[in-house]
Amino acid sequence: MSKKTSFFEKIILFERNLKESIPEIKTKIPIKVKKATKKDAPLFKEIGFGNDARILTKKKFYSKIESGAKCFFVIHKKKIIGRAWISFSNNEKNLRLLHAIKKTDGYLSNAYVLKEYRNKGIHQRLLYERLEYLKKIGKKRAITIISKKNKASIDNISKIGFKPKKEFLSIRILNFSFII
Numbered sequence: 001m002s003k004k005t006s007f008f009e010k011i012i013l014f015e016r017n018l019k020e021s022i023p024e025i026k027t028k029i030p031i032k033v034k035k036a037t038k039k040d041a042p043l044f045k046e047i048g049f050g051n052d053a054r055i056l057t058k059k060k061f062y063s064k065i066e067s068g069a070k071c072f073f074v075i076h077k078k079k080i081i082g083r084a085w086i087s088f089s090n091n092e093k094n095l096r097l098l099h100a101i102k103k104t105d106g107y108l109s110n111a112y113v114l115k116e117y118r119n120k121g122i123h124q125r126l127l128y129e130r131l132e133y134l135k136k137i138g139k140k141r142a143i144t145i146i147s148k149k150n151k152a153s154i155d156n157i158s159k160i161g162f163k164p165k166k167e168f169l170s171i172r173i174l175n176f177s178f179i180i
């Protein structure tokens, strides 16, 4: 069957005020969380740099890191089992479309936990680390965008205090996205 070339999708912009306290997260397995540098690229072989591997290539990983975006990753037994990003600029396609980002915002994106390590608190911990980081560097708000049908992710970020701000309809035709 041919690959889908267009679709409509409801997406929700979520926000979290960084003034509110951030609960510390304990994971069910021992892990370490690190902030990636370009040298860490080979470690990302299995998990990839972003949720769409066609878009977030190694070259883009380098330029994203150079632009100041931060990639946090989780190590368990010397292997990456989860990763997630923070960006600060309007270079992010979805945000540019929504015109949502402010200088005092951090945009959380591209979270992924390997299937066999899910529901062990790994992403809650990645959220905790990123929210604490944003707070430390003086940001006021964390924002993120999630597809309305991604219940696991919506429940996950709501658990740490994100609230829905606005709903959009995204229309994707081939590689072009439109938001209405």
Ligand SMILES: CC(C)(COP(=O)(O)OP(=O)(O)OC[C@H]1O[C@@H](n2cnc3c(N)ncnc32)[C@H](O)[C@@H]1OP(=O)(O)O)[C@@H](O)C(=O)NCCC(=O)NCCS
Pocket: 051, 109, 110, 111, 112, 113, 114, 117, 118, 119, 120, 121, 122, 123, 124, 125, 146, 150, 151, 152, 153, 155, 156, 159
């Ligand atoms: C969403 C995702 C990152 C969650 O990671 P995780 O490490 O398994 O999540 P945690 O263990 O830290 O958190 C567990 C909480 O998440 C939510 N959750 C996780 N899986 C869920 C599911 N299948 N249905 C509903 N809620 C779910 C719940 O709130 C749960 O808390 P609870 O056990 O008290 O109900 C992971 O499922 C994933 O990688 N999904 C694919 C990629 C993706 O959707 N990324 C987010 C969009 S950018």
